[in-house]
């Protein structure tokens with residue numbers, strides 16, 4: 512069997528995952544958009560724009576040619592930003608064959624259709640959604656390339672595909688668990704970025720750990736509420752893709768979402784913040800998607816709603832905090848419609 516794995520696109524996370532695969536002695540080919548980036552990876556073994564100062568394995572080769580990247584690969588790992596997922600998968604389609612494992616590690620929705628990434632991929636490739644595997648969990652690229660111990664989850668309704676993915680990635684510093692709940696893992700990975708933006712904003716406003724803990728906990732409550740409505744297993748939100756990723760993203764200065772939120776809290780405007788990042792901040796688009804999803808399903812997402820107003824309707828972050836703190840008194844565990852919970856338990 513071939514030991515070749517293709518990674519579609521060489522941003523920070525694609526490059527970090529390529530490094531894990533190269534550590535496992537696989538023959539890794541990354542597909543990039545530019546000749547300049549391809550040359551840098553092949554000749555200098557670096558990707559300085561996305562992972563400054565990191566030396567990449569010589570087992571990682573780059574190409575701008577999709578056919579060369581994927582032909583005869585056992586697996587294709589798609590790590591495009593959510594906004595480019597349909598376009599990149601469309602470019603993969605002519606060279607993808609049924610025997611190739613399809614894995615994605617993207618955290619977001621298609622904002623126009625509100626579709627999850629596995630739906631977009633399966634539509635473009637013309638395969639069953641259950642064929643796709645999602646890799647998610649608490650994992651900053653900057654720490655993975657330093658081989659810091661990291662745990663992730665791979666989810667698919669195809670148990671054999673999830674196990675094959677576990678075998679590809681697992682090693683002494685990158686521990687991989689399987690999960691059958693593709694919906695829950697994808698929703699958790701996408702929605703936590705909204706809460707990380709909020710946590711950054713709270714820090715930027717000068718608030719403390721109490722506020723951040725409140726955002727994480729009540730953020731988890733609203734992720735759980737919408738997640739159950741959309742068909743997720745509630746226990747997934749207590750796992751690596753849920754609380755694990757929420758904590759790592761909402762509390763770390765590695766997080767682009769936290770950093771963007773922090774700048775907004777300090778009074779910077781969204782355009783200015785995005786201009787200074789130079790990397791994808793998925794939580795911005797996901798906040799727009801969550802606003803529409805919450806209306807579509809009739810499920811309240813108060814934190815996402817306030818962030819939507821700050822990001823897209825110029826609401827002052829302090830006014831958003833006052834609105835959250837001034838909501839009607841509630842019972843803490845009023846998390847989900849009782850019928851949904853009862854359905855789950857019958």
Ligand SMILES: NC(=O)c1ccc[n+]([C@@H]2O[C@H](COP(=O)([O-])OP(=O)(O)OC[C@H]3O[C@@H](n4cnc5c(N)ncnc54)[C@H](O)[C@@H]3O)[C@@H](O)[C@H]2O)c1
Nearest residue numbers: 521522523524525591592595617618650651652790791793
């Ligand atoms: N960086 C992390 O630590 C990390 C960890 C886990 C998950 N993720 C997720 O991985 C996904 C990718 O994030 P990232 O951190 O690698 O982003 P990034 O900003 O570091 O890199 C994005 C890459 O996508 C490429 N790209 C953008 N538009 C494209 C298009 N239309 N066609 C082809 N290539 C295109 C860019 O050239 C760049 O190489 C996101 O969904 C993110 O949430 C990131």
Ligand SMILES: O=P(O)(O)OC[C@H](O)CO
Nearest residue numbers: 648649650651766767768
């Ligand atoms: O840098 P962020 O905010 O996109 O988060 C990166 C990862 O999703 C953390 O698991």
